[in-house]
Amino acid sequence: MLKRCFLGLITFVCLFSLSCFVGCGDPEETDPIVIPSELYDTSQLAYDLSDAEIQELMALDVPTNWEQTKDRELRAKYYHANLLKQFGNIPAVHIVAEHERRKATASEDYISYTLDESINLDKAKYILWPTKHNRDNLERSLKIKLRRETDDPELFAKLYREELIEQHGDIPEVEVVVKGETKLWFGGFRFPGDEDDYVAFLEAKYALWPNDSQLQRLEKYRKAQADGTPFHLVDRDDDN
Structure with a gap:
């Protein structure tokens, strides 16, 4: 009888711990975005x-x-x-x-x-x-x-993520674009070093906004990557 109660107690504790683990997400992702009241003026x-x-x-x-x-x-x-x-x-x-x-x-x-x-x-x-x-x-x-x-990269990313999810749904490409745009706004990609991330960013942008301009830029940097051409030497006249 004592053994059965002890096992039941262990089961209860485990289930309780699991429910806490599952129910406690990242508070930063669930906190609502508060717009300053003066913007509503x-x-x-x-x-x-x-x-x-x-x-x-x-x-x-x-x-x-x-x-x-x-x-x-x-x-x-x-x-x-x-x-x-x-x-x-x-x-x-x-x-x-x-x-x-x-x-x-x-x-x-x-x-x-x-x-x-x-x-x-x-x-x-x-x-x-x-x-x-x-x-x-x-x-x-x-x-x-x-x-x-904003001059806060985290707030920028949170706002842009919400905006893109509303437009495109919660898909992997959204997160890639959010990270890429945040990097562009706050320091930019660095070459050499960020070539793979930059191409992935362009691929995600093309997935969200499939137009000729996006495709042309993506293919240009894909070719540069395949040819070993340094990205800082790529003609950026049509980049946006």
């Missing part, structure tokens, strides 16, 4: 529009079915007037409306924005429509800004 949002332009928009006779207007620029103007009447004369209204105007006048659907412009647009959308979707978009933009401005 919307008090600096601004957009200059004259009183005459405001009055013109307020006086505009917007049809009920304005969304079906074929003239893209006129439709954008109707949209602006509609937002103005709905939310009032605030910067967020004009920033969102300007986005629609730029879409209307663009030759293609794609519009180029700086990161700060994108953040201001995301902030404006969240002010007007405080949904989880808009909050997530704003948070995503702020994390990109935080990643680009």
Whole structure:
């Protein structure tokens, strides 16, 4: 009886130890990324529009079915007037409306924005429509800004890993790219010495973003590695 109890106690202790071992992961990987509160500040949002332009928009006779207007620029103007009447004369209204105007006048659907412009647009959308979707978009933009401005390699890697996993899933190539980009941002690859790591980095980048430019660069360094050409002598004009 005593022997059975002793064996049961050993089994319990082993199972308890195993559960602790399995349940305790790396705290650095589970800690949430905290975005500084000042990055969420919307008090600096601004957009200059004259009183005459405001009055013109307020006086505009917007049809009920304005969304079906074929003239893209006129439709954008109707949209602006509609937002103005709905939310009032605030910067967020004009920033969102300007986005629609730029879409209307663009030759293609794609519009180029700086990161700060994108953040201001995301902030404006969240002010007007405080949904989880808009909050997530704003948070995503702020994390990109935080990643680009941080001088902490660990934070850079953590932010970039989260960003890439969201885009591509938790696959091995993501970790290779994260390590490579972190190295590039904080010191760079060193040749001779890092040739294998650099080629692996290029291979992973091509796996995530398979385009001609990535492939050309990968093949160039693969050839240099096979030929024994020092990487610092490789033409880097088309590197990015």
